Amino acid sequence: MxxxxxxxxxxxxxxxxxxxxxxxxxxxxxxxxxxxxxxxxxxxxxxEVIHAGIYYKPGSLKARLCTEGRDLLYDLCKQYNITHRKITKLITATTENEVEQLERIASNAEQNGVHLKFLTKEETLKLEPNIRTFGALFSPLTGIVSVxxxxxxxxxxxxxxxxxxxxxxxxxxxxxxxxxxxxxxxxxxxxxxxxxxxxxxxxxxxxxxxxxxxxxxxxxxxxxLTYAKGSYFVVVPSKAKLITRLVYPVPQNEGLGVHALVDWGGRLKFGPDVEYLPDRTLNYAVDETKRHYFAESIRRILPSITDDDIEPDMSGIRPKLQRKGEPxxxxxxxxxxxxxxxxxxxxxxxxxxxxxxxxxxxxxxxxxxxx
Ligand SMILES: Cc1cc2nc3c(=O)[nH]c(=O)nc-3n(C[C@H](O)[C@H](O)[C@H](O)COP(=O)(O)OP(=O)(O)OC[C@H]3O[C@@H](n4cnc5c(N)ncnc54)[C@H](O)[C@@H]3O)c2cc1C
CATH class of the missing domain: 3.50.50.60 (FAD/NAD(P)-binding domain)
Incomplete structure (x- = not known):
């Protein structure tokens, strides 16, 4: 035995x-x-985001387990008083051209059983007056949980x-x-x-x-596995209240795009980027030289953020099965x-x-x- x-x-x-x-x-x-x-x-x-299940390929394990896991997680959080908040999320089109892409994202989400609401520019600005937008998708099921x-x-x-x-x-x-x-x-x-x-x-x-x-x-x-690091920058406290929910851009390359997050300390953070690592060393230091790249990415969503408004924060490393550039x-x-x-x-x-x-x-x- x-x-x-x-x-x-x-x-x-x-x-x-x-x-x-x-x-x-x-x-x-x-x-x-x-x-x-x-x-x-x-x-x-x-x-620490409870993802609704928007982007994953319909029928994949990621899509199925994300949508099932989301519901199970909300139930667990309620039943056992686990710290969480259904904070909701916007995916904002930051140029006119990106508005079309919102439809593609909404249709993929729909195939995963996730219904997103289209908002006009005016409706979006009513929710988040400080962001750059030509219209957005609203995800009511997205939340955050204390991991x-x-x-x-x-x-x-x-x-x-x-x-x-x-x-x-x-x-x-x-x-x-x-x-x-x-x-x-x-x-x-x-x-x-x-x-x-x-x-x-x-x-x-x-x-x-x-x-x-x-x-x-x-x-x-x-x-x-290949490792892909994701770094975050935090916004100075005086600008932390510029948004009240999660705000994502339309994804451009790999990853979901540097997006706005609110953490449990009430801090406004942006990240994570996607940096494929040359080896398997677990180096979590955030590269200060990324400041300008991050500030530029953030300004896509929040135009008033300057390079001096952000500081390097934390990072995580993703265990990726795909190599850089692969689907x-x-x-x-x-x-x-x-x-x-x-x-x-x-x-x-x-x-x-x-x-x-x-x-x-x-x-x-x-x-x-x-x-
Ligand atoms: C930047 C970033 C942002 C993310 N954001 C989100 C998000 O918002 N929402 C979401 O749903 N997911 C998110 N994820 C993904 C999520 O964090 C991971 O999918 C999840 O944490 C994986 O958990 P795990 O238990 O598989 O791995 P891990 O947390 O890595 O745990 C594996 C454990 O195995 C141990 N271990 C390894 N080898 C051995 C050994 N030989 N002997 C004994 N122990 C060993 C390790 O020490 C480790 O503690 C994100 C990931 C990253 C990197």
Whole structure:
């Protein structure tokens, strides 16, 4: 008999959401996290937006899990008093030409079951008098959530159900014996091996490395990750009240475009940009030389912002399955039974909307494993 029925590798919001869901029916559940605490990587370095599900390809896992996750997340937040706000969002056309593109965005959203309202220039300015606009789309379902509060809820609830959360414990190797998985870990300086019937790889930025540990050729499987950094700048407090909801431009290149966010401290932030990194070093410093580029991007939305009104803030790193310039790829969430690895589930490329999707991802993983 294995030491644990289920081992989850990675205690970010996704691993924790899965642990919370599975711990209700499965008591021998272990979560392994290499850092000192849960949620110290991508899960605490994002925009904290509950996405409505507007941009994702209809039928994709991203579209499906985002819209399902959004509803599940609002329900959870209400039921357990998790800090959140349905702040709403505008996608503003900042030139006449972009007005046409709003239709394309609204039609994609509609296919995902998300209804957006067209607003004229005058209607938009009534909501947000300080922005540049030729008309906008209004998203009533977009919100923000305190990701720390959410992760606290998932972690505590899983532990109340008997799950064990073990931090400072890095998975180094995994071997399938034919009946169970041997997992070798560095447990706070001691190398040891434990066994598990089921392994769920929710290792975020390292999820391809963990997949390779069990013998999967990540290149031929299409699991190799590239890192794309997203930086934020914060606006000086005197201009923080220029907008009251999330305001996005029409997406131009990769990503959703540098957009306006309001954080839990009432600060107005802009970001994230998309910067593909040359290697896999986790360098979160925000490059001060981006100031002018950011100010220009922000002025597309808020013309009164000067270069001196903004300061470098924080950054996060996206685990991308697509290389620079390639079209977006879907989440990989797969039970690797067909590779001869029953009970091994990989979650790879869980970039945005991974936070929004987290409760739906948990439900999906439960279905993959237990039907
Ligand atoms: C800039 C940015 C903005 C974003 N904005 C949004 C947003 O507004 N809304 C939204 O829905 N999504 C957003 N996202 C996406 C969202 O943040 C992620 O999808 C989500 O946090 C992924 O969670 P995770 O648990 O998969 O990964 P992580 O949070 O990275 O957790 C993985 C964990 O695995 C651990 N781990 C790795 N390897 C090992 C190992 N060998 N042994 C033990 N532990 C290991 C790591 O230490 C880490 O704690 C954004 C992402 C970025 C980068």
């Amino acid at each position: 294995a030491d644990f029925e289920i081992t989850i590798i990675g205690a970010g919001v996704v691993g924790l959401a899965i642990a919370e869901r599975l711990s209700v029916r499965h008591s021998h559940l272990l979560i392994l996290e290499k850092n000192e605490r849960y949620g110290m990587e991508t899960s605490s370095r994002n925009s 720390h509060h959410l992760m606290d809820f998932f972690a505590h609830s899983a532990q109340e159900h008997g799950a064990i959360l073990h931090c400072r414990c890095e998975v180094l190797a995994i071997e399938y014996t034919g009946t169970m998985y041997n997992i070798t870990v560095n447990d706070n300086g001691t190398i040891t091996t434990l066994t598990s019937d089921i392994v769920i790889n929710a290792a975020g930025l390292q999820s391809d490395i963990v997949a390779a540990m069990v013998g999967i050729d990540v290149d031929s499987a299409g699991y190799r 977006p790829k879907d989440f990989v969430i797969i039970h690797e039974r067909e590779r001869g690895l029953p009970g091994f589930v990989n979650l790879i490329g869980i970039e945005s909307p991974g936070l929004t999707s987290s409760p739906a991802i948990a439900r999906y993983v439960e279905q993959l494993l237990f039907g």
